[in-house]
Amino acid sequence: MDKKEKNIIKKEKNLTGLxxxxxxxxxxxxxxxALRHGADQARVSLNKSVLDSYSMLNGxxxxxxxxxxxxxxxxxxxxxxxxxxxxxxLDETELxxxxxxxxxxxxxxxxxxxxTLPELSRxxxxxxxxxxxxxxxxxxxxxxxxxxxxxxxxxxxxxxxAAGTPLPDEDSSCDAGTQGSRRFxxxxxxxxxxxxxxxxxxxxxxxFSGRHTETSFAICSEITIExxxxxxxxxxxxxxxxxxxxxxxxxxxxxxxxxVSQIGPxxxxxxxxxxxxxxxxxxxxxxxxxxxxxxxxxxxxxSFLKDSLGKKFFxxxxxxxxxxxxxxxxxxxxxxxxxxxxxxxxxIRNGTVETWFVNSYMAGKMGIKPTIEGVSRPVLMPYHASGxxxxxxxxxxxxxxxxxxxxxxxGFNGGNCNPTTGNFSYGIEGFAFKNGKVTHPVREMIIxxxxxxxWNGLLAAGNDARACTRWQxxxxxxxxxxxxx
Amino acid sequence: MEKRYYLDRFKVxxxxxxxxTGTSLSQGGDxxxxxxxxxxxxxxxxxDHEVSSGGFHIDYGVxxxxxxxxKTGYAYSENTEMPDMLCAARAAxxxxxxxxxxxxxxxxxxxxxxxxxxxxxxxxxEMWSDSETRTFIPILKKLESMILARxxxxxKIIARLSWSESYIMMFNSIGELTCDFxxxxxxxxxxxxxxxxxxxNKTSSRSFRAGAEMITDKLLEEMTEEAVSGIDARFQAxxxxxxxxxxxxxxxxxxxxxxxxxxxxxxxDFNRKGQSVFAGMTGSKICDSSISxxxxxxxxxxxxxxNYDDEGIPGQKTYMVREGVLESYLHDRISARWYGVPPTGNxxxxxxxxxxxxxxxxxYMENGKATKNDIIASVRKGIYVDEFxxxxxxxxxxxxxxxxxxxxxxxxxxxxxxxxxxxIIGNGPEALADITAVADDLIVxxxxxxxxxxxxxxxxxxxxxxxxxxxxxxGE
Numbered sequence: 028m029d030k031k032e033k034n035i036i037k038k039e040k041n042l043t044g045l046x047x048x049x050x051x052x053x054x055x056x057x058x059x060x061a062l063r064h065g066a067d068q069a070r071v072s073l074n075k076s077v078l079d080s081y082s083m084l085n086g087x088x089x090x091x092x093x094x095x096x097x098x099x100x101x102x103x104x105x106x107x108x109x110x111x112x113x114x115x116x117l118d119e120t121e122l123x124x125x126x127x128x129x130x131x132x133x134x135x136x137x138x139x140x141x142x143t144l145p146e147l148s149r150x151x152x153x154x155x156x157x158x159x160x161x162x163x164x165x166x167x168x169x170x171x172x173x174x175x176x177x178x179x180x181x182x183x184x185x186x187x188x189a190a191g192t193p194l195p196d197e198d199s200s201c202d203a204g205t206q207g208s209r210r211f212x213x214x215x216x217x218x219x220x221x222x223x224x225x226x227x228x229x230x231x232x233x234x235f236s237g238r239h240t241e242t243s244f245a246i247c248s249e250i251t252i253e254x255x256x257x258x259x260x261x262x263x264x265x266x267x268x269x270x271x272x273x274x275x276x277x278x279x280x281x282x283x284x285x286x287v288s289q290i291g292p293x294x295x296x297x298x299x300x301x302x303x304x305x306x307x308x309x310x311x312x313x314x315x316x317x318x319x320x321x322x323x324x325x326x327x328x329x330s331f332l333k334d335s336l337g338k339k340f341f342x343x344x345x346x347x348x349x350x351x352x353x354x355x356x357x358x359x360x361x362x363x364x365x366x367x368x369x370x371x372x373x374x375i376r377n378g379t380v381e382t383w384f385v386n387s388y389m390a391g392k393m394g395i396k397p398t399i400e401g402v403s404r405p406v407l408m409p410y411h412a413s414g415x416x417x418x419x420x421x422x423x424x425x426x427x428x429x430x431x432x433x434x435x436x437x438g439f440n441g442g443n444c445n446p447t448t449g450n451f452s453y454g455i456e457g458f459a460f461k462n463g464k465v466t467h468p469v470r471e472m473i474i475x476x477x478x479x480x481x482w483n484g485l486l487a488a489g490n491d492a493r494a495c496t497r498w499q500x501x502x503x504x505x506x507x508x509x510x511x512x
Numbered sequence: 513m514e515k516r517y518y519l520d521r522f523k524v525x526x527x528x529x530x531x532x533t534g535t536s537l538s539q540g541g542d543x544x545x546x547x548x549x550x551x552x553x554x555x556x557x558x559x560d561h562e563v564s565s566g567g568f569h570i571d572y573g574v575x576x577x578x579x580x581x582x583k584t585g586y587a588y589s590e591n592t593e594m595p596d597m598l599c600a601a602r603a604a605x606x607x608x609x610x611x612x613x614x615x616x617x618x619x620x621x622x623x624x625x626x627x628x629x630x631x632x633x634x635x636x637x638e639m640w641s642d643s644e645t646r647t648f649i650p651i652l653k654k655l656e657s658m659i660l661a662r663x664x665x666x667x668k669i670i671a672r673l674s675w676s677e678s679y680i681m682m683f684n685s686i687g688e689l690t691c692d693f694x695x696x697x698x699x700x701x702x703x704x705x706x707x708x709x710x711x712x713n714k715t716s717s718r719s720f721r722a723g724a725e726m727i728t729d730k731l732l733e734e735m736t737e738e739a740v741s742g743i744d745a746r747f748q749a750x751x752x753x754x755x756x757x758x759x760x761x762x763x764x765x766x767x768x769x770x771x772x773x774x775x776x777x778x779x780x781d782f783n784r785k786g787q788s789v790f791a792g793m794t795g796s797k798i799c800d801s802s803i804s805x806x807x808x809x810x811x812x813x814x815x816x817x818x819n820y821d822d823e824g825i826p827g828q829k830t831y832m833v834r835e836g837v838l839e840s841y842l843h844d845r846i847s848a849r850w851y852g853v854p855p856t857g858n859x860x861x862x863x864x865x866x867x868x869x870x871x872x873x874x875x876y877m878e879n880g881k882a883t884k885n886d887i888i889a890s891v892r893k894g895i896y897v898d899e900f901x902x903x904x905x906x907x908x909x910x911x912x913x914x915x916x917x918x919x920x921x922x923x924x925x926x927x928x929x930x931x932x933x934x935x936i937i938g939n940g941p942e943a944l945a946d947i948t949a950v951a952d953d954l955i956v957x958x959x960x961x962x963x964x965x966x967x968x969x970x971x972x973x974x975x976x977x978x979x980x981x982x983x984x985x986x987g988e
Contacts, residue, residue, distance in 0.1 A: 084785065093587040093603040094865060114570040115590045125570070132568060135646040136556075139564035172606060214786040214908075251787045251908045258789060258908035297754055327559070327668050328704045328711055392560075441772075441904035441913030442935045447704065447711045450751075452935035452986040454904070454913035470911065473935045473986030475751060511754025511986045 044077030044095065044224035045240065051228050053117060054099055060126035061103050062232060065134070068104040068144045070231035070366070073097070079172075080221035081179035086186045088176065089217075101126060103133045109142035109388075141391030144365070149397070150235040151362035151369070157226060157240030161355040164242045164269045167224055179220035182246055184279040188213050211254035211287060218248045218279055222270070235366040243357075244270045248278035254290045261285030266495045268357060274495075285437070288458075292470040295459055295512050301433030302474065302508040303426045303460070306491050308438055310500040313347065315444040315451065315478050317402055320374065320382065322389035324446060331449030331478060332380065341378040344410035344485045348373050349382075350499075351403035358404035358497030369403055406499040410488040422491035423502040428463040430486065430504055434472070435460050442473070449478035455510075473511045481505055518681040518691040522548045522574070522592050526689070531594075532576065533685040535601040540608035541578040541585070543845075544601075545684035547822060548574045548592065549864040554645060555674035558652040566645070575864035576600045580608040582784075582846055586867040633810050633817040633827055636695040636723025640675040643724050648673055651727055655701055658736040663743065667711075668704040673697075675724070682824040690824035696815065696970060697726050698960050703739050705747075712746045714739050717960040719815045719970065726813075742899075742918060745930035752921055752931045754987030758891050759936060759980045760922060762898030763884065764955035767973030769980075770805055770875050772903035773912040773940040775973075776965065778807075778832045778840075779858070779870040780847030782907045789910035789941055790838060798838050799944040802880050805833040807842055809857055809873040811956065816874035816972045823859035823868050830856040833944075842870045862967035872963060876974035880950025884977040887949045889925040895985055896920045896927055897936070910940035935986040943980055951977035 054073040061069040075097045082090040098115040099122070110133040114125050153159060222244045230236040247264035263281035265274040304312060316332070324330035332340065351369035353359050362368055365386055373381040382398055390397035409417040418425060427435055435458045442453030452475045458465045489501035519525060529546060536544035549571065556566040574592055578585040578601075585607025587600040652671045659666050675697040682690045698719040705712050716738035720726045761769055774790075782788035790798070809818035809827035818827040823845050831839045841847065844859030847870060859868035888896060896919050903914030916934045920927040956974030963971045 088583060088607070090584040090586065090867070091604075091607045092585075092867070093600070095588075095590070096865070097590060109565060111565075111567040112569065113567075114572075116570055116572050117590075128568070132566065132645060135644075135649070136566055137562035137564040137649075139562065142564075217785075251785075258787070258910075260787070260906065260908040327670065328706065329668070329702075329713060440906060440911060440937065441902060441915065443901050443915040443933075445713075445933050447713045448933070450933040452915065452933055454911075454935055454937045454986075456911075470909075471937050471939070471984045473754065473913075473937055473984060475754060475934065475986040475988065509754075509988060511984060512756075 044075060044226060046073060046075050046226045046228050050075065050097070053119065053122065054228060055230060056119065057099055057101060057122045057126055058230060058232060060123045061101060061130055064127045064130040066103045066105045066130050068232050070102040070144060070229065072100040072227060072229040074100070074225070074227050076223060076225040078221060078223040079175055080219055081175045083179050083183050083218040085216055086183045088179070101129050103129050104142055104144065105130055105133045107138040107140050107142070108133045108136045109139055110136060141388050143387055143391065144231050144233050145367050145387045145397065147233045147235060149368065150366040151237050154237035154239060154361035157238035160359050160361060162241035162268045162359065166270050167222060167242045170222065175220055175222070178246070178275065179218060181276060182218040182220065182248060182279055183216060184283065185213060185216040188283070211252045211290065214251040214253050214258065216248065216250045216279060219246070221245050229362070229366055231366055237362045237366055239360055239362070242268055244273045246273060246275065246278050248282040250279060250282040250286050252283070252286045259286045259289040261287070261289070266357070268355065289468045292468040295434070295469040295472060297510050297512040299507045299509055301430050301486070302505045303423050303430065303433060303435045304503045305423050305435070305437045306489065306493055306500065306502040308436065309503050310496070310498040311439050311453070312481065312503065313405070313407060313498070313500055315446065315449070316482065317405065319446060319449070320380065320384055321401070322383050322385040322393060325383065326389055326393055329447050331447060335380040336383055337380065339379045340479060341375060341482045342485050343377050344412060344488065345375050345378050345482055346408040346410070347375040348406050348408065349402050349404060350406050353404060356404060357495065360403050363400040365400055367397070367399055369399060374402065374405065404497060404499065406492070407488055407501060409490040409501065410485065412486045417490060420491070421489045423489070426487055426489065426502060426504040427460045427465065431463055432461045434458070434469065434510060435465060444478060451476060451478060471512060475509050475511060481508065484508070515689060515691050518679060521550060521679055522681055524592055528594060529683040529689070532597055532601050533683065535598055536576055536578045536605050537685060539605040541580050541605055543579040543685050545577050545682060545823065546574055547861070547864050548681040549678060551676055551678040551863070552641065553674065553676040554640070555672060556645065556648055556652060558656055558669070558671040561656065563649045563652050571863060573864045574600070575867070576604045577867050578604040578607050579846065582850060583607050584867055588864050633819055634695065634721035634813050636677070638724040639677070640695060640697065640724050641677055651732070655732050655735065658732060659701065659703055659739055662736060662740045663705065665705040665707050665743070666703050666740070667706045669701065671699070671701040673699050682820070682822070684824065688824050690820050692819050694721065695723050696721050697724065699727070699731070699735065700960055701735055701739055705743050707747050710747065712743065714743060714746065718958050719960040720813045720958065721815060721817050722813045746918060746932060749918065749930035749932035751934055752895060752985065752987040754985055756982050756984050758894035759983045759985065760887055760891060760894065760896040761975060761978050761980065762896060763951065763953045763977045764898070764957040764974060765900050765959065766898065766978070767876055767957060767975040768900050768903045768914050769943070770877055770975060771872060771963070771971070771973045772905045772914055773938065773943050774805060774832070775807065775872045775875045776905050777907055777910060777940050778842055779872070780841035780843045780851065781870050783841050784847045784850050787908050789908060793838050794841065796838050797836050798941060799833065799836050799947060801836040802950050803833060803836055803947060804831060804878040805875070806831050806878065807858065807872050807875045811874050814874045814956065814972055815958065815961065815970045816872070818857060818860070818873055821857040821859045821868070822861045823855070825855045825857040825859060828857045830858070842872065844868055844870045860969050862969055866967045869966065871965065871969050872971050874956060874972040874974070876954065876956055877950065877976060877978070879952045879954045879976050882949045882951045884951045884953055887951055887977055887979045888922060888927065890949065890979065891922045892924055894922045895931065896922050905940065911937065912940055913937040936983050937986070938983040943983060946981040947978050948981050949979040953977055
């Protein structure tokens, strides 16, 4: 049987992960049932996904997993009351009973007059097929289990690096410079290839309907090594909405280099240092800022950015935009979970807060204009405190070279940010750098501070955000960050 | 409940179960198991003085696992129609096609083990599903009233009551049919206090494998006390000067130290693969003889209790460290076979969508002989910590971290200035070896602890007051 025949069978059996017309009708009938049983307004969201993963351990297949999910979420507005419900039992009789119970459950809650669907004029009208944003790769349909196994297997390097192999030579692409000629033992290599298709159909009783379909292809690798009686691990991953966009054959090598680069950590004194944060982990530091711009947090007085709208809370260097409608890029979407149309917009412009994330409910409750329910594809714009132009290539290496000495953070190990005060404390891993060069790995260090102070100390933001990430946050450099050690 | 009840609920018969395991093994697999789940989850949310949000969520399906040697094939179906389950069984069976056991010896999966009888470690005297949801609304309002009455600085209160009931049926190619009913209820309250233009938050939570009988006035009083106590100190708290110092871990929630710094590294999958910092160390002395650390699935009504794990192994109590010696890892069936030991009942999973892996249950240190006061009095300059949020560990290196929401400086043997929002970082084996005193005041914390190793499972943790000679504390 050739691939085309197999695909015809898949489609007939509806095993493709894509929502069929029959399933769309089922979702709409569930919403109609809710209205029939007494809801004033309703929204229904049908999610369907298929995920296949092939995991390798030390060069041999360790786990094969196939996941196929379908579920309906029903949002019920009845008598000024509101509730959310979901089920994965999708036969029609069950769904009618489900909708009836949902409406009955909502009616026992207290009235909340601000709960309502968004106005139809605010919802998206251009997400009809789900593929308008170009996030669906049709080559997904042609992939076989043999293809997947080969993709996973090709990533493995375990068998090529026998025990006691010398470190990669000085020309190899270790992220943190060279490490000399120390020897190490590879304890384990775990690689995984996975692909998925996610399809969402959302409709509401005001007349909105929208669809979002995307594929994803991913490879990751984690390698554990031993050197001098100590273990070190390195991890790397890549993903893309397109199989052709996936960077193959680099994850294990990068993971190995990351593990090797950590050999021989030294304790570093505490104090205030410049901090360069690698692009692979820099989103960790903007995340509390974005969370604090959520209207629900602000309304509940649990945001350190309350009263921030239209005010300059950060340094000129911080410009964060949401490019939600960029075709073919991870994170792009035409509508949020309420069906409200996204648009490209400023979140923070030159340090001034331009947007809070305000859904229909919070808009009514707070008496402010609704925006969007959350960020889609945030992009942090390049910046250099000197005011000079940004070089074509501006990442961690360039920042280390320019800023002389400090700590280069390549990973976070736990920690938290108090959403009410913005005070944070994170464990870090990385390297010390001096005279523009990485000197040695550091361990057991903690950074402590306040989010407002941290971002007001922004010295530079690169232009090296990883293409595979939904959040486009580049390497960053901050001045005078407090390190405990 | 009788097994017949479960078979009917999932609309299958024993011959059909046997057909499914037969199909699962048709490509040469050594062992197959089926995990049926029907869960109903409900919640109610109080915000801005009203219980105006809530809902229910239904999850139903069967996960099918095939083992060939140590390799796993996994697939699931969201309905229990035979054609769909057979399709999932065939998908999981693929693993056997792709692997050959190198030495050709036959694989024998361990049975439940000889020494453990099934216990009943939880039950629902009042089934959540027997009560109308509306009957729980006054509970949230009462909790809010009690907090407001205690402290006028409380300006925002969010309280959530959630509960679920899961019907679980497991069948495997050995022929074991196991059924379990799993209730769990959780009550969480988060309070924002405001004073002189500054805000601080406090949270209290309780979670039990129990029915609605867990909601009592005593519980609400405890949570009210926990939510309001210490708020004065929170407003006054500062960050301490950071650096390496002695740390006294208060009894109860400090058990996160065991969970992060030691527990994960004792999970047998990490050790089987050689990745854990404790790999190959069973039988070795790793800490003071006064220290014994257990992972216990038998605590009555505890959030981490398991009548059976998710591979059908009876719940049990496992000594990881006994009198300072590393006695056992935490095993699922795969690692138990690999090590040639009986499974320890730690094969757990988030839902039918996931294959089981070694996971903790209730992890705690047994009592020592010191007293809390003596331990604090022995520290000239250090820190006392007793309220935490998240933690994390790097398995290979053993480096762990956890976030301290509140505590106190210790100066000349006395608790002095309150501290908050700091991170503590250390290395598991070193921290364990650095525990120099264990008090006699073990508390198992009943908060809503959830472990997120690839999948989320409910756990709990506990510890008596202990002194760790030196850890790195974040600070100004």
